[in-house]
Amino acid sequence: MAKVDTYDASNITVLEGLEAVRKRPGMYIGSVSTKGLNHLIYEIVDNSVDEHLAGYCDKIHVTLEADGSATVEDNGRGIPIEMHEKGMSAERLVFTTLHAGGKFDDSAYKTSGGLHGVGSSVVNALSDRLTVRVKKGGHIYEDSYERGIPTVELINGLLPSIGKTRETGTTINFLPDGTIFDKTWFKEEEVKSRLHETAYLNPNLTIVFEDKRKEELEYVEFHEPEGLVGFIQDINRSKEIVHEPIYFKGESEGITVECAFQYVNEFHENVLGFCNNIFNSEGGTHLTGFKTMFTTIMNTYARSLGILKDKDANFTGTDIRNGMTAIVSIKHPDPRFEGQTKTKLDNQDAAKVVSKVTGDEVVRFFDRNVETLKSVIGCAEKAAKIRKNEEKAKTNMLSKPKYSFDSNGKLSNCESRDAEKCEIFIVEGDSAGGSAKSARDRMYQAILPIRGKILNVEKASIDKVLANAEIKTMINAFGCGFSEGYGNDFDISKLRYNKIIIMADADVDGAHIATLLLTLFYRFMPELIYEGHVYLAMPPLYKAMPSKGEEEYLYDDAALDKYRKTHKGTFTLQRYKGLGEMDASQLWETTLDPSRRKLKQVEIEDARMASDITELLMGSEVPPRKEFIYKHAKEALLDV
Numbered sequence: 001m002a003k004v005d006t007y008d009a010s011n012i013t014v015l016e017g018l019e020a021v022r023k024r025p026g027m028y029i030g031s032v033s034t035k036g037l038n039h040l041i042y043e044i045v046d047n048s049v050d051e052h053l054a055g056y057c058d059k060i061h062v063t064l065e066a067d068g069s070a071t072v073e074d075n076g077r078g079i080p081i082e083m084h085e086k087g088m089s090a091e092r093l094v095f096t097t098l099h100a101g102g103k104f105d106d107s108a109y110k111t112s113g114g115l116h117g118v119g120s121s122v123v124n125a126l127s128d129r130l131t132v133r134v135k136k137g138g139h140i141y142e143d144s145y146e147r148g149i150p151t152v153e154l155i156n157g158l159l160p161s162i163g164k165t166r167e168t169g170t171t172i173n174f175l176p177d178g179t180i181f182d183k184t185w186f187k188e189e190e191v192k193s194r195l196h197e198t199a200y201l202n203p204n205l206t207i208v209f210e211d212k213r214k215e216e217l218e219y220v221e222f223h224e225p226e227g228l229v230g231f232i233q234d235i236n237r238s239k240e241i242v243h244e245p246i247y248f249k250g251e252s253e254g255i256t257v258e259c260a261f262q263y264v265n266e267f268h269e270n271v272l273g274f275c276n277n278i279f280n281s282e283g284g285t286h287l288t289g290f291k292t293m294f295t296t297i298m299n300t301y302a303r304s305l306g307i308l309k310d311k312d313a314n315f316t317g318t319d320i321r322n323g324m325t326a327i328v329s330i331k332h333p334d335p336r337f338e339g340q341t342k343t344k345l346d347n348q349d350a351a352k353v354v355s356k357v358t359g360d361e362v363v364r365f366f367d368r369n370v371e372t373l374k375s376v377i378g379c380a381e382k383a384a385k386i387r388k389n390e391e392k393a394k395t396n397m398l399s400k401p402k403y404s405f406d407s408n409g410k411l412s413n414c415e416s417r418d419a420e421k422c423e424i425f426i427v428e429g430d431s432a433g434g435s436a437k438s439a440r441d442r443m444y445q446a447i448l449p450i451r452g453k454i455l456n457v458e459k460a461s462i463d464k465v466l467a468n469a470e471i472k473t474m475i476n477a478f479g480c481g482f483s484e485g486y487g488n489d490f491d492i493s494k495l496r497y498n499k500i501i502i503m504a505d506a507d508v509d510g511a512h513i514a515t516l517l518l519t520l521f522y523r524f525m526p527e528l529i530y531e532g533h534v535y536l537a538m539p540p541l542y543k544a545m546p547s548k549g550e551e552e553y554l555y556d557d558a559a560l561d562k563y564r565k566t567h568k569g570t571f572t573l574q575r576y577k578g579l580g581e582m583d584a585s586q587l588w589e590t591t592l593d594p595s596r597r598k599l600k601q602v603e604i605e606d607a608r609m610a611s612d613i614t615e616l617l618m619g620s621e622v623p624p625r626k627e628f629i630y631k632h633a634k635e636a637l638l639d640v
């Protein structure tokens, strides 16, 4: 253990606090998976964003370093390094005391949503090493820690100056502790997506992202002066838009409300809520306030325009949000959260204030833009028309008492009914499906072959989705129903298989099919993904057959390179073009056998990323993007 100069009672408390974090990291950062790992970066970045919101910082630089550490640098005022009570510098208190952040940060807006705002001390406790460099008052000061414990000796309770500068700012560099995290490789696509989002939410901020870990250095600057409007345009960039984005802002009771929305020609809604720059994946009171008021306003307009007659019932909220992309971003001085992942905003005053601002501003806009108003109501009319068909389709489907799994002869179910142990493989192509059927462990492994491309659910309306034979078979097989729009009939406790394994070829078409399936799950059964039931099978790309020694399956090109370098003597190489080429025993050895196969668990960091990828895949542009899509579909969606 490193020596500390003031090793008194307060230090012992500090060590106990940090030890608690190291013992139960999941309690503080959600998980020790890649998601939790990336959160370390966001945790640090959020402090710089707070400094930006306080009006003192306009640039944040995030670097993924070649040694696996991450650096976050800002040009704010710099964390206070003066001596504080308890014989410690303020900076030390920030990095060693749980939840000390707020005391030193004079920003009115706490970032205390969900997994965020747990404090820089948590990052410190979970890092092999962490260095803090503060530039202020003409000097550069440096402090450092190992697994949360300070390693720099204070002189008269103060950090020594290590140089001079005219600049101000804070730089943090940290290396996550490999004994705590499953993997310590930051996922650049997720980090970039999150930083880009932060840039949209803070139009006067520039965020630089740099990745120095690869041979080819990556440098991206995120600066989005158009803010929420730019964000909406980005989300809708490959969609058929109905009108230009509408933006409004307002303030009441100390709560600031900002909102942008735009309709597209699609049969679903995408309404995202943020509080103090943090995405609320479970929504909450700000979205309730927005939706309720918006529904009231649009029904009132529809009646006064004569689109709804006296005898007609109102449009439902879902009708009215048909095709809507919206972002509601509020700043609240004291946010509270509830829900399973503590990401649902709970403040009642947020509903009230958002509702009031929305009422004022939307009416002000539509009073002056009647043509836009009419096209937006047109989207609701379309939705209302198909609503009845949809309800019919749904009742038809659910009213059939028991589905015979074999009704269409496709599902080969497993014998066990112990969901915990059961797996279902969704296999692309009939020939691979056939091999899989004869190779599987019949007790616990079910096989569902699907042909070609399933329906693109992003673009299809619900009745078409439910009429699709393959999708029906899947919903029936899983056993938990589906959820969309009208009521939520999805019940994950009824899931019949603990693992749903997508088995597609390791090529562009395979990635496309996997993405279509993920889109289906994401839209109609999102809990499957959130609760970690969805996996991708990883069939090998090659089989190396040496003249002497054992055959070996190689799962990617890196593995092949390694084999070439390390293998002595000659070998023949078989390249698999697809699952269909493998016979049953090969398929069992490489892809089905739980003790030998490779699976990737699907983790979706956020809704925007999922829709991004699907967008790219579904968009009408094709060939030149395929390579890109394949790479990103793999990297961004999956926890490799």
Ligand code: TTJ
Pocket: 044, 045, 047, 048, 051, 072, 073, 074, 076, 077, 078, 079, 080, 094, 104, 105, 106, 120, 169, 170, 171, 172
């Ligand atoms: C607090 O009030 C006095 C002036 O400095 C304010 C402050 O805390 N500024 C500040 C903190 N700027 N940047 C940070 C910060 C930056 C990073 C990257 C990480 C942390 C924990 C804080």
